[in-house]
Amino acid sequence: MPGTELFGAEERKEINDVLETGILFRYGHDQQRRGIWKAREFEEEVKKFTSAKYAHTVSNGSAAIAIAMAASGIGAGDEVIVPPFTYIASVEAVLFIGAIPIFAEIDETLCLSAEGIKKVLTPKTKGICLVHMCGGTADMDGIMELVKEHNLTLVEDAGQAFGASYKGTSVGLFGTAGSFSFDFFKIATAGEGGAIITNSEETYKKIDSYSDHGHDHVGTNRGMEQHPVLGFNYRISELHAAVGLAQTRKVPHIREVNRKYKKMLTDILSKTEGISFATLTDPAGDSATFLNLLLPDTEAAQRTVDELNKAGVGGFNYWYSNMYHFINQWDHVKNMATVSKLPAEVLGIPQDYNDLQLPKSQEVIGRLISFGVRCTWTEEEVKSLANNISNAVKAASAVAAI
Numbered sequence: 223m224p225g226t227e228l229f230g231a232e233e234r235k236e237i238n239d240v241l242e243t244g245i246l247f248r249y250g251h252d253q254q255r256r257g258i259w260k261a262r263e264f265e266e267e268v269k270k271f272t273s274a275k276y277a278h279t280v281s282n283g284s285a286a287i288a289i290a291m292a293a294s295g296i297g298a299g300d301e302v303i304v305p306p307f308t309y310i311a312s313v314e315a316v317l318f319i320g321a322i323p324i325f326a327e328i329d330e331t332l333c334l335s336a337e338g339i340k341k342v343l344t345p346k347t348k349g350i351c352l353v354h355m356c357g358g359t360a361d362m363d364g365i366m367e368l369v370k371e372h373n374l375t376l377v378e379d380a381g382q383a384f385g386a387s388y389k390g391t392s393v394g395l396f397g398t399a400g401s402f403s404f405d406f407f408k409i410a411t412a413g414e415g416g417a418i419i420t421n422s423e424e425t426y427k428k429i430d431s432y433s434d435h436g437h438d439h440v441g442t443n444r445g446m447e448q449h450p451v452l453g454f455n456y457r458i459s460e461l462h463a464a465v466g467l468a469q470t471r472k473v474p475h476i477r478e479v480n481r482k483y484k485k486m487l488t489d490i491l492s493k494t495e496g497i498s499f500a501t502l503t504d505p506a507g508d509s510a511t512f513l514n515l516l517l518p519d520t521e522a523a524q525r526t527v528d529e530l531n532k533a534g535v536g537g538f539n540y541w542y543s544n545m546y547h548f549i550n551q552w553d554h555v556k557n558m559a560t561v562s563k564l565p566a567e568v569l570g571i572p573q574d575y576n577d578l579q580l581p582k583s584q585e586v587i588g589r590l591i592s593f594g595v596r597c598t599w600t601e602e603e604v605k606s607l608a609n610n611i612s613n614a615v616k617a618a619s620a621v622a623a624i
């Protein structure tokens with residue numbers, strides 16, 4: 223949780239600005255707010271950092287990906303390709319905007335692969351919800367080629383990839399729109415918050431209106447504003463925006479330190495037999511929030527997890543058995559356990575979620591152990607962690623040899 227590691231005076235200052243005026247709402251009240259516009263400033267900061275032409279902040283990252291897809295024209299009955307390894311929010315967002323998730327294979331990038339996408343493409347495919355996982359980026363050259371060739375709508379869920387870029391372009395800017403999360407577990411937090419970026423003015427206007435009941439935000443009389451479209455309330459509050467603003471300013475520093483520590487860990491661990499790493503499609507653009515280890519096979523990874531637990535080494539995720547990140551534990555998706563009927567259930571789902579063949583994804587996630595990189599570590603702590611990981615991997619392979 224790098225963002226929350228550095229929480230202090232800067233966040234309190236921004237929050238206090240809002241508390242001084244009492245205007246917790248992001249729109250209007252021009253007199254009383256005395257020039258304090260935190261959501262706007264947060265958006266300017268996101269724009270500056272990503273070089274996006276437009277940014278809009280909202281209540282959370284789940285809303286942000288749903289809004290990004292809706293504003294890109296994805297809706298009822300549209301088939302959207304999704305990964306089986308993501309945070310469940312991406313799949314829920316596709317379902318809740320009325321579209322139909324189609325699962326495709328990921329690869330060692332931990333993201334959907336061009337090859338995986340190609341295999342499930344049909345004339346009915348509308349688009350891709352591409353998720354940049356564990357701080358890195360997908361193979362954008364390969365995927366963009368497919369997007370252009372098949373005229374697909376690309377939307378990026380960069381929920382956990384703020385600060386990542388591919389060949390100089392920030393994630394979120396390859397498709398029509400892209401989303402970020404600023405929840406409590408991301409590189410920067412707003413407590414709860416999300417952002418959508420785009421280079422298209424037309425898409426931005428849809429995002430802006432859709433996330434606030436259709437308001438066009440023209441003029442100074444909120445009750446008399448035009449409503450070109452229907453929307454809903456996905457607004458961020460000024461208090462959350464204040465925290466997100468202070469945190470976002472810290473991301474360049476957090477990323478720099480994370481990169482240094484991730485490189486130290488990688489250099490040490492690459493000498494241990496049996497350890498390899500997830501593929502970084504652009505090492506220079508890695509946000510370095512996670513060190514992603516690949517063990518030789520699922521059994522070796524599970525034995526390593528046991529050894530890490532035995533040695534009391536924390537701070538890692540074994541996603542293969544995680545309830546919210548990998549499809550193996552998604553019985554609620556497979557059985558469409560919903561509180562009320564979704565369009566996908568009414569229209570029919572072409573894929574049998576209970577009989578998905580995703581051997582590559584199973585293999586990669588079975589082998590993956592991800593360590594959260596912390597910007598508040600000391601170099602001693604980094605070396606000690608590398609040593610502990612190395613010992614756990616060696617102990618695991620010794621167990622296997624018996």
Ligand SMILES: *Cc1c(COP(=O)(O)O)cnc(C)c1O
Pocket residue numbers: 282283284285287308309311312353354379380381382403404405414415416
């Ligand atoms: C965190 C995350 C989300 C959801 O963000 P919230 O702000 O928690 O709603 C969506 N997608 C991905 C890939 C995430 O990691």
